[in-house]
Structures are given as structure tokens and as C-alpha cells.
Amino acid sequence: MAKKQSEGYLSGKESRRISKENRRITNELEKQRKRKHIPESEYVTSMHDSKNAVEFDNLHTYFFTDAGTVKSVDGVTFDVPIGKTVGVVGESGCGKSVTSLSLMQLIQRPQGQVVEGAIRLNLGDKAIDVTKAPLSEVQKLRGNFMSMIFQEPMTSLNPVFRIGQQVDEVIALHEGEGKSKEDIKKRTIELLDMVGIANSEGVYRMYPHELSGGMRQRVMIAMALACNPRVIIADEPTTALDVTIQATILDLLRRLKDKINSSIMFITHDLGVIAEMADYVVVMYAGRVVEKGTVEEIFENPSHPYTIGLMASKPVVGKKVDKLYSIPGKVPNPINMPDYCYFKDRCEMCLDCCSGKYPNEVSLSPTHKVSCYRYYEGNPGAVSLDAVTGQDQQRKEEK
Numbered sequence: 206m207a208k209k210q211s212e213g214y215l216s217g218k219e220s221r222r223i224s225k226e227n228r229r230i231t232n233e234l235e236k237q238r239k240r241k242h243i244p245e246s247e248y249v250t251s252m253h254d255s256k257n258a259v260e261f262d263n264l265h266t267y268f269f270t271d272a273g274t275v276k277s278v279d280g281v282t283f284d285v286p287i288g289k290t291v292g293v294v295g296e297s298g299c300g301k302s303v304t305s306l307s308l309m310q311l312i313q314r315p316q317g318q319v320v321e322g323a324i325r326l327n328l329g330d331k332a333i334d335v336t337k338a339p340l341s342e343v344q345k346l347r348g349n350f351m352s353m354i355f356q357e358p359m360t361s362l363n364p365v366f367r368i369g370q371q372v373d374e375v376i377a378l379h380e381g382e383g384k385s386k387e388d389i390k391k392r393t394i395e396l397l398d399m400v401g402i403a404n405s406e407g408v409y410r411m412y413p414h415e416l417s418g419g420m421r422q423r424v425m426i427a428m429a430l431a432c433n434p435r436v437i438i439a440d441e442p443t444t445a446l447d448v449t450i451q452a453t454i455l456d457l458l459r460r461l462k463d464k465i466n467s468s469i470m471f472i473t474h475d476l477g478v479i480a481e482m483a484d485y486v487v488v489m490y491a492g493r494v495v496e497k498g499t500v501e502e503i504f505e506n507p508s509h510p511y512t513i514g515l516m517a518s519k520p521v522v523g524k525k526v527d528k529l530y531s532i533p534g535k536v537p538n539p540i541n542m543p544d545y546c547y548f549k550d551r552c553e554m555c556l557d558c559c560s561g562k563y564p565n566e567v568s569l570s571p572t573h574k575v576s577c578y579r580y581y582e583g584n585p586g587a588v589s590l591d592a593v594t595g596q597d598q599q600r601k602e603e604k
């Protein structure tokens with residue numbers, strides 16, 4: 206009996222062909238990366254705007270898996286200005302973590318590769334393109350110049366070392382010169398106190414499994430902030446914490462940012478945290494940026510139908526609704542992205558022209574950009590949130 210060719214089914218032959226092709230591509234890329242002496246001219250660059258700490262420019266990060274190529278980040282462009290916080294929001298799996306891991310050169314190689322684009326990092330006297338720089342150069346910057354608060358504290362802490370040893374190591378590695386063991390321990394305890402761990406002396410001697418999820422998250426934050434980094438990537442830093450500790454941590458990040466003029470890339474699902482923390486917002490969907498702007502522009506004038514849907518799906522104090530809005534449908538398969546707007550199959554504001562190729566970015570203001578056909582010249586533009594969710598109808602009926 207012939208095998209049923211259901212969606213996503215791969216024959217053995219097809220799977221072998223994909224693996225062979227993946228090996229060919231990744232071997233080629235790895236050969237480039239593993240060269241012994243990569244000349245500075247290949248990765249030293251200049252910022253497009255010297256006021257930016259980081260510039261993501263048309264970044265493409267793919268994973269070459271046996272099921273096919275996962276286009277996790279597929280042409281992402283945005284800036285993180287010096288001393289500002291950029292909030293990155295978007296549905297689970299849209300590429301937020303992969304974007305930040307690309308900046309740290311922590312993508313799981315060889316299957317994960319930056320295949321196109323640049324990430325320019327402003328080092329003050331010069332700038333480097335992280336995607337082309339040798340690992341040894343980026344390692345010098347990790348921890349002290351740029352540091353990351355990881356999404357999963359349990360997998361990021363080493364289970365066989367005590368908390369104290371792990372934080373001490375970070376300080377010793379980056380700021381240890383001239384410091385005695387006692388000085389380093391004192392600084393670790395200070396950091397644990399700073400992130401709100403009450404029994405800091407006790408926690409210093411504990412193993413990660415002896416701590417709660419929230420405590421582990423705070424240890425991660427202490428490690429990330431140990432060396433006063435200029436660029437902080439916070440990937441869902443407060444998701445595992447209760448609201449009071451969340452407020453403390455957000456305050457801590459804000460103070461650090463102001464103290465040394467750090468820049469923060471803040472990844473979260475929580476629009477409330479974004480509203481409180483961010484100066485700029487980047488909205489991602491299926492590996493692309495669909496809208497970006499200042500926090501006021503995004504919250505007061507959300508323009509992409511996906512952003513409009515996101516805003517409508519959060520509860521608002523004082524606004525009575527029977528049921529919160531949820532965006533219908535699901536994200537397209539990252540292995541087989543459509544060649545039209547990725548949001549089209551879920552979009553409730555679709556126009557006839559939306560079947561065309563993926564829409565270009567349209568400027569609504571010098572800082573506010575949106576990738577959607579509705580804003581092309583001659584098209585109707587934005588619609589109100591309530592018109593989409595049917596809540597204006599609900600209100601009329603209530604009257």
C-alpha cells in the first residue's frame with residue numbers, strides 16, 4: 206500500500222538528501238569560521254549611527270535540521286541606542302532568543318548559522334561585526350562589555366558547582382586583577398544581596414538544585430550584572446519571579462542603566478513590563494520585525510494587525526469585556542514559510558493585495574515603521590482596535 210504523503214512527511218531518501226545538503230552548507234560556513242587568523246579588516250566596521258550601541262542589520266540566522274532549514278531569524282533590522290532600553294516582543298518561537306544569541310555568538314553550531322546580515326557592536330573607539338568576528342574576540346567582550354540574562358536559569362547554571370563558586374568565577378575572570386579571594390567573595394555576597402537574596406551567605410554555599418526557580422533566576426541576574434556591562438540582554442528575566450521581586454529587578458536594571466549609561470535589549474511576553482521599561486519597542490513575528498517604534502508610538506498607535514491583536518489581547522483596568530481577544534490561527538511552519546505576508550493566514554484586516562510578495566517596511570514617522578500593505582499609498586491604513594475585536598459593536602449593543 207502506498208504511504209500516505211501527509212504534510213511534513215519526509216521519505217528516507219528525502220531526509221538523506223537534506224542531511225547531505227546541510228552538511229555541505231555547514232561545512233563550508235564552518236571552514237570560513239574556523240580559519241586561524243581572520244584579518245581585522247573582515248570584522249572591524251563602523252556604526253551607521255554612533256549613538257547606537259548595537260545595530261542588527263538584515264540578520265538571517267538559520268538552523269539546518271534533518272527536517273529542513275528552520276529560518277528562525279529571517280531579515281531582522283533594528284537598533285539599540287546607547288543608554289536606552291529596547292523591548293522585543295512577539296509570540297513564542299518568533300526568534301527573539303535566537304536574535305539575542307546571535308549577538309553573543311552563542312548559536313548552537315554547526316547546525317545553527319548566521320547566513321546573512323550583520324550585527325554591529327559599538328566598542329567606543331571602534332565597532333565590530335559580531336557575526337564575522339572570531340570567537341576569541343567575542344569571548345573577550347562577553348560578561349564584561351555585553352552580558353546576557355538567560356531565559357532558563359536551570360540550564361545556564363552548572364549543577365555541580367556551588368553558587369558562590371560560579372559567581373566568584375565570573376568576577377575573577379573579568380575583574381579579578383589585584384583582588385584577593387576574600388575580596389571576590391565579598392563582591393559576590395554584595396551582588397546576591399543586591400538582587401534580593403535574603404540569606405546571601407547561606408546561598409553562597411548552596412548548589413543550584415537547592416534554590417527555587419526565582420532564586421536561580423536572581424543568581425543569573427547577579428552574574429550578568431557583576432561586571433557592569435555596557436550592553437545587557439535580558440531574555441525574559443523576570444518571568445519566574447513574583448511581582449515584588451520583579452519590580453526590584455526591573456528597578457535594579459534601570460538604575461544600572463542610568464549609572465553607566467548601559468543599553469538594554471529586553472525580551473519579554475509581558476506588555477506591561479515593556480510599557481514600564483522600554484524606550485523603543487520591536488515587534489517580531491515568525492522571524493521578522495513587523496513593527497518598531499518608540500514605546501508611545503507602539504502603545505498609542507499600534508499599526509500592524511499583529512501588534513493590534515497583541516494589544517487587544519491584554520486586559521485593561523477599567524475596561525469591561527466579556528472575553529479577551531485572542532489572535533486566531535497559528536504561526537506558519539518555520540521550515541516552509543509562505544512567500545506572501547507571514548501573518549496573512551491569521552489576519553483579520555487582509556486586503557486583496559496582501560497575496561503579493563512579503564510587504565516592505567513603510568515609515569509612519571522617522572521612528573515608527575511597519576511592514577504591512579495597509580500602509581502602502583492609496584490603501585486604507587489603520588483600523589481601530591475595537592473594530593477588529595468586535596468590542597465597538599458590543600458597546601453599541603450595551604447602550
Ligand SMILES: Nc1ncnc2c1ncn2[C@@H]1O[C@H](COP(=O)(O)OP(=O)(O)OP(=O)(O)O)[C@@H](O)[C@H]1O
Nearest residue numbers: 268275277296297298299300301302303304313539
Ligand atoms: N537549536 C535549534 N535547532 C533547531 N531549531 C531551533 C533551535 N533553536 C531555536 N530553534 C527554532 O528557532 C525558532 C525561534 O526560536 P527562539 O528560541 O528564538 O524563539 P523565542 O521567540 O525566543 O520564543 P520564546 O518566547 O518561547 O522563548 C523556533 O522555531 C525554534 O524552534
Ligand code: SF4
Nearest residue numbers: 546549552559577578
Ligand atoms: S500585509 Fe495584509 S495580511 Fe499582512 S498583516 Fe498587513 S493587512 Fe494583514
Ligand SMILES: [Mg+2]
Nearest residue numbers: 301302356440
Ligand atoms: Mg526565547
